[in-house]
Amino acid sequence: MSRNSPNPRAALGITVLVLLGLSLAPAVLTRWMSVGHSPVVAVFAPLSNLLDRMASGLRPPRPIAGDDDATREQLEASIRDLEARLLTLRAENRDLAALVEQLGRLRVATGVETKTIPATRIASLVDSGAIELRPGARAGVTVNAIAIAPGGLQIVGIVTDASPMTSMLHLLTDKRFEPGLVVGVVAGPDLMIESTVQLDRLPRIQLEPTGRGTLVADAVNISIADALSEGDTVRVLDETWPRSSQLLVLGRVTRIEATDEPLFKRVVVTPEVDPKRVRSVLLRMPEASNAEGAG
Amino acid sequence: MNWLVFAVLTWFAMGLDLGLRNVLSLGDSAIAPRFTVVLLVFICIHAPPGAMMLAAILVGLLLDAVSTVPEAHTANPVMIIGPFSLGCMLAAYAILTVRSVMQRKSPFTLAVLVLVGSLLVEVVRLTLLTVRSFYDDLALEGAAASLGTGFGVAVYSAVLAVLLAPLLGAVRRPMRFQGQSSIGFVMHS
Numbered sequence: 001m002s003r004n005s006p007n008p009r010a011a012l013g014i015t016v017l018v019l020l021g022l023s024l025a026p027a028v029l030t031r032w033m034s035v036g037h038s039p040v041v042a043v044f045a046p047l048s049n050l051l052d053r054m055a056s057g058l059r060p061p062r063p064i065a066g067d068d069d070a071t072r073e074q075l076e077a078s079i080r081d082l083e084a085r086l087l088t089l090r091a092e093n094r095d096l097a098a099l100v101e102q103l104g105r106l107r108v109a110t111g112v113e114t115k116t117i118p119a120t121r122i123a124s125l126v127d128s129g130a131i132e133l134r135p136g137a138r139a140g141v142t143v144n145a146i147a148i149a150p151g152g153l154q155i156v157g158i159v160t161d162a163s164p165m166t167s168m169l170h171l172l173t174d175k176r177f178e179p180g181l182v183v184g185v186v187a188g189p190d191l192m193i194e195s196t197v198q199l200d201r202l203p204r205i206q207l208e209p210t211g212r213g214t215l216v217a218d219a220v221n222i223s224i225a226d227a228l229s230e231g232d233t234v235r236v237l238d239e240t241w242p243r244s245s246q247l248l249v250l251g252r253v254t255r256i257e258a259t260d261e262p263l264f265k266r267v268v269v270t271p272e273v274d275p276k277r278v279r280s281v282l283l284r285m286p287e288a289s290n291a292e293g294a295g
Numbered sequence: 296m297n298w299l300v301f302a303v304l305t306w307f308a309m310g311l312d313l314g315l316r317n318v319l320s321l322g323d324s325a326i327a328p329r330f331t332v333v334l335l336v337f338i339c340i341h342a343p344p345g346a347m348m349l350a351a352i353l354v355g356l357l358l359d360a361v362s363t364v365p366e367a368h369t370a371n372p373v374m375i376i377g378p379f380s381l382g383c384m385l386a387a388y389a390i391l392t393v394r395s396v397m398q399r400k401s402p403f404t405l406a407v408l409v410l411v412g413s414l415l416v417e418v419v420r421l422t423l424l425t426v427r428s429f430y431d432d433l434a435l436e437g438a439a440a441s442l443g444t445g446f447g448v449a450v451y452s453a454v455l456a457v458l459l460a461p462l463l464g465a466v467r468r469p470m471r472f473q474g475q476s477s478i479g480f481v482m483h484s
Contacts, residue, residue, distance in 0.1 A: 008345060012348065015352060015384075016381065016384065019355075019376070019377040019380045019381050019384075020377065020381065020423075021377075022375070022376045022377040023375060023376070023377030023378050023381065023423040023427065024377075024423065024426060024427055026427075026430060026431050027366065027373050027431050027432065027433075030373075030374075030375065030376070031373065033374050033376055034363070034372065034373055034374040036360055036374065037360060037361070037363055037372070037374045040357065040360040040361055041313070041360075041361055043306070044306060044309045044310045044313055044361070046310075047306070047307065047310025047311070047313075047314060048309075048310045048311075048312075048313035048314035049314065050314065051310065051311065051313075051314025051315050052313075052314045052315075052317065055314065055315055055317060055318035056317070056318075058318055
């Protein structure tokens with residue numbers, strides 16, 4: 001061995017230390033080395049690919065266990081089911097995002113800070129045009145809280161009584177609904193409302209429940225009625241109603257009918273959900289610091 | 296040792312490893328023989344110490360380079376240099392210490408040493424990867440399952456070694472194991 005040749009033991013020791021360091025170094029430090037994987041594999045590819053092709057003929061890919069027609073159909077059905085659920089979840093996600101955006105805009109437009117409590121129907125009181133909800137006052141529910149349908153801004157009714165455990169919700173479409181009359185503004189088909197909309201310029205109609213699941217404005221001036229279209233949304237803008245209800249949705253214009261009076265038309269508004277059939281609602285009420293302008 | 300023949304044989308062995316892994320694997324398991332380890336053990340039995348250690352490092356580096364470990368969350372493959380290399384070096388050193396008392400030309404010697412060498416390679420590799428997985432995001436099987444697979448690979452490789460022994464015996468002469476190492480790397484023992 002020549003005098004200038006490296007000390008083999010030292011070289012071996014250094015090699016072991018370097019390899020040990022590389023073995024135990026975190027991936028963030030050694031990730032760059034992965035670029036060498038493909039070129040090294042490519043060196044052996046001519047032989048390995050040839051052998052792999054030949055071998056695949058000797059041992060064809062084995063189907064997964066139980067891969068008969070029934071299992072395949074079952075798996076395909078599962079895939080379709082998962083795809084359907086994915087689409088549903090995406091739609092729900094889109095709706096929720098829209099709702100959050102609407103609620104945010106509503107807060108800006110009305111300047112009212114509200115809190116929301118989810119409530120579940122526990123009984124239908126058909127005779128009194130109301131439904132019984134849980135929870136009640138103990139959970140923070142107050143009289144005049146506005147119930148809206150989940151996933152939207154549609155008003156379902158107003159809480160008229162709040163006992164410790166339950167609360168009574170009077171339905172919007174019931175004829176005995178108090179306050180029976182409500183002034184709404186017709187804000188076009190878009191459910192979104194911009195904070196820059198000048199509310200006092202929107203056409204106003206006075207609605208009352210018909211008892212048949214709709215609200216009606218019997219005598220709408222023809223100049224206002226002609227500005228309306230079927231499908232327009234009608235929102236609360238009534239100082240006699242609780243502040244937390246302002247700009248919430250009463251429904252959509254479904255019919256504009258002529259009346260005996262040529263200067264007036266009849267406008268029928270239908271809620272987007274049937275208040276009698278909702279199983280759960282969101283109760284909106286002002287934050288404790290806000291004074292409620294209940295009607 | 297003739298390094299050109301070594302290079303050709305290593306290329307051939309690695310090609311067999313990569314190309315025949317699917318067809319030779321036992322069922323759906325990852326148990327498949329390692330031709331490269333059989334070749335390395337064959338070299339370790341016959342080559343001078345320095346050459347065998349260098350061969351172990353080269354074969355180990357190649358095994359590290361073609362093997363990747365997936366990250367647990369992203370499943371991105373990570374190439375880790377070292378585990379196979381260190382395992383091969385330890386296996387080479389172990390064979391160096393016992394080969395003088397073994398019948399080098401016997402196929403069963405090759406098989407036994409392949410079994411021992413493969414086990415050492417697998418144990419070193421699994422130990423290093425397990426240690427690394429404590430702080431790195433690596434997707435590893437459980438230790439028992441990995442050791443079971445490693446043992447299966449070792450046994451399978453040993454069986455293969457018995458079959459390959461005549462072929463490897465034929466390349467002993469072109470390998471010129473007793474000749475001067477062409478790169479002058481000599482290990483003091």
